[in-house]
Amino acid sequence: MKEKLTERQKMILSLVVHDYIRTATPVGSKKLVEQFRLDMSSATVRAELAVLTELGLLQQPHTSGGRYPTENGYRYFVGSLMKLQELPEDRRRMIEHQFYQMQSDQGVEGWMKLSASILASLSGAISLVSAPYSRFLALRHIALISLSDRQALLIVVTNSGQAQQRFVALDEPMTQPQLTAIENEMNALFAELNSFQIREKLAVSDAFRRSALKSELTDHVVAAMSDVEATRSGEIYTDGLRNVIGEPEFTETGEARGALKLLDEKTALRSILTRPNADQKIGGIQVLIGGEGSIADLHHCSLVLARYGKSNAIGGTIGILGPMRMRYARNIPTVRFIAGILSDLVSEAFADMKTGTKNGEESPIIINE
Amino acid sequence: MKEKLTERQKMILSLVVHDYIRTATPVGSKKLVEQFRLDMSSATVRAELAVLTELGLLQQPHTSGGRYPTENGYRYFVGSLMKLQELPEDRRRMIEHQFYQMQSDQGVEGWMKLSASILASLSGAISLVSAPYSRFLALRHIALISLSDRQALLIVVTNSGQAQQRFVALDEPMTQPQLTAIENEMNALFAELNSFQIREKLAVSDAFRRSALKSELTDHVVAAMSDVEATRSGEIYTDGLRNVIGEPEFTETGEARGALKLLDEKTALRSILTRPNADQKIGGIQVLIGGEGSIADLHHCSLVLARYGKSNAIGGTIGILGPMRMRYARNIPTVRFIAGILSDLVSEAFADMKTGTKNGEESPIIINE
DNA sequence: CGTTAGCACTCAATGCGAAAGAGTGCTAAT
DNA sequence: ATTAGCACTCTTTCGCATTGAGTGCTAACG
Numbered sequence A, B: 001m002k003e004k005l006t007e008r009q010k011m012i013l014s015l016v017v018h019d020y021i022r023t024a025t026p027v028g029s030k031k032l033v034e035q036f037r038l039d040m041s042s043a044t045v046r047a048e049l050a051v052l053t054e055l056g057l058l059q060q061p062h063t064s065g066g067r068y069p070t071e072n073g074y075r076y077f078v079g080s081l082m083k084l085q086e087l088p089e090d091r092r093r094m095i096e097h098q099f100y101q102m103q104s105d106q107g108v109e110g111w112m113k114l115s116a117s118i119l120a121s122l123s124g125a126i127s128l129v130s131a132p133y134s135r136f137l138a139l140r141h142i143a144l145i146s147l148s149d150r151q152a153l154l155i156v157v158t159n160s161g162q163a164q165q166r167f168v169a170l171d172e173p174m175t176q177p178q179l180t181a182i183e184n185e186m187n188a189l190f191a192e193l194n195s196f197q198i199r200e201k202l203a204v205s206d207a208f209r210r211s212a213l214k215s216e217l218t219d220h221v222v223a224a225m226s227d228v229e230a231t232r233s234g235e236i237y238t239d240g241l242r243n244v245i246g247e248p249e250f251t252e253t254g255e256a257r258g259a260l261k262l263l264d265e266k267t268a269l270r271s272i273l274t275r276p277n278a279d280q281k282i283g284g285i286q287v288l289i290g291g292e293g294s295i296a297d298l299h300h301c302s303l304v305l306a307r308y309g310k311s312n313a314i315g316g317t318i319g320i321l322g323p324m325r326m327r328y329a330r331n332i333p334t335v336r337f338i339a340g341i342l343s344d345l346v347s348e349a350f351a352d353m354k355t356g357t358k359n360g361e362e363s364p365i366i367i368n369e
Numbered sequence C: 001c002g003t004t005a006g007c008a009c010t011c012a013a014t015g016c017g018a019a020a021g022a023g024t025g026c027t028a029a030t
Numbered sequence D: 001a002t003t004a005g006c007a008c009t010c011t012t013t014c015g016c017a018t019t020g021a022g023t024g025c026t027a028a029c030g
Helices: A007-023 A029-036 A042-054 A071-081 A089-123 A176-190 A195-204 A215-230 A257-264 A266-274 A328-349 B007-023 B029-036 B042-054 B071-081 B089-123 B176-190 B195-204 B215-230 B257-264 B266-274 B328-349
Strands: A126-130 A139-148 A151-158 A163-169 A236-239 A285-289 A301-310 A314-323 A365-367 B126-130 B139-148 B151-158 B163-169 B236-239 B285-289 B301-310 B314-323 B365-367
Touching (some): A007 A042, A089 A126, A139 B151, A163 A215, A176 A215, A314 A328, B007 B029, B029 B042, B071 B365, B139 B176, B163 B215, B176 B195, B176 B215, B195 B215, B236 B266, B266 B314, B301 B328
Parallel strands (some): A285 A365, B285 B365
Antiparallel strands (some): A126 A236, A301 A314, B126 B314, B139 B151
């Protein structure tokens, strides 16, 4: 990948990528010259194409079928050639408007849905958004709500803003005031602890056993916390299926067909969103071209991912999943922009300290690894 | 649709439906005779097929291309011919086990997801599950949780078990004890009211204005309630996309392609799940064959829907969406069974009075209106 | 009378070869 | 170094004949 290409070779590679992204058809020398009014003959272009093919940046479906980028071709393009197309100012303002309009309204869930929706419609791909989660997950608050005399609703809120609710069957009837008392007691005891620490605190002494604290209730608290901790990245939101249906890659025997299965399997999605960028900086963009065998079904797809949030403390991942043949130059700024907004929102919402990468800032783009 | 068919005609129609469901290929007279070892010649079958075609129950793609059911053919089949195949006892037990295992754990959300998952895998179609909602929605409990000195999380729980959470920016710093005080006050005032009643109560007197109740908070309570009321049927869960990808109807130019778009647009799904069966009895199954123009994209699909819950008080809709060519005889009992379980669970969870259709019971099947 | 065997007919699907078209690599001239 | 020209390689497409499943009709049969 260290090969030095001539300026002309770079330009031609760029043109091939652009044209292929637009048409999804292998592109030949003659078409290139005509299409882009090149100041040279098709034979010259052919020679250059041959070189690029030799270098493994282009490939041909068969001996005389035009050329299109290889995975490495895309990587080179994204890494060295591409000129990012920033979102036009009015677009940005429109998006920001939408976010700030609903900001305090719908809570985290609202942000996630809005992000997924905007990302999908702007990118023409499938959007993936993971709800924010904290590295240092801790219980923030417990609420106990009487549903009937033997049924209560337990709500556990974590410092990541996630709320787990579960129904609890009570061994003996309890009124709301009784529950509230327990609620207060538990809040005092368990606040700012994680499930492990809570369990420890419970084990250390039986004092709590004898108190008003029902073990049936504490068990549920521990379980709820564990749940949140286990599914780390919280809920995953997707949108934009409609965009991708119809793209040739996804059609019938299309190679990317398998990718659609993924949308069903949130666990797989989750592993995509959580794993690769574990140690990635906020605001940095990660581009995964060709799935890298990590997920077999993604062989002909690309991912553009970004982390958002307060560095290391709380955050999540957003991104888009589309055909390898996607408009990186437009999509990368889009993803980055939305990630920036989410960072701001998260910082604001969970703020003691205000951090978060500011929108405009440049940040590195990491390609496959 | 009142036409009296001979027993033989009924049988032949049945066979055609079955075979077509299995093979997705138009079926001819000869194949029928061989396949099912019929005690007559192909010519006889041909004559009967001609009659059925005449009656509009079968159709042929072209003059000599075999026959397959029309929408009316399916409707007649489902309405009069089909023998329901109840789920085998061990299956039932397995499913029930899964539900009761998680029952009190994950709350409503868990049930919904499990229902969607089971329904999808058992039916081989797309499952649609709407969270329960109450006809007489009322606020059950408010929780106010301090996130930082100027940020709080407001959780509004309704009597349908839905929890709306939203972030609230506080005009002036407040501590958790202060918030708890307000929480108690609001709970006392607003419990068992709907958004309209709350608004009324607020308007009637300014007493509240002067009290510790911040209008910024009460506004949010009203807004949260309105939100829940507006989106009535609550969240919609779907699963089983993987099943339907690959079915010929959904492939490439497939006629049912548009149906996939629906999965993206929850609003459309919602209208499907809420509208048609508004006045349907709990436990009754509604089969919609061919979309009925209600949703244009569903022209070549069928829906099997059932309401669950406590009659009129609280409940939701579940169902499956698949190709018209679906295994009704198996799917209908499946949908009914899951609806039964959900009815039980909902009755239990929101019980004062215990109702709900018991699983085994027979209940009417309504076909297209 | 209902049933069946037989037959001519229809029409999508299949297969094959010729022609077209797009693109390449090579070579020789500029 | 660039380019024009040309032979070559493939896929795509079209036409055309073939196949085969399925039909509708009719005449014979029990």
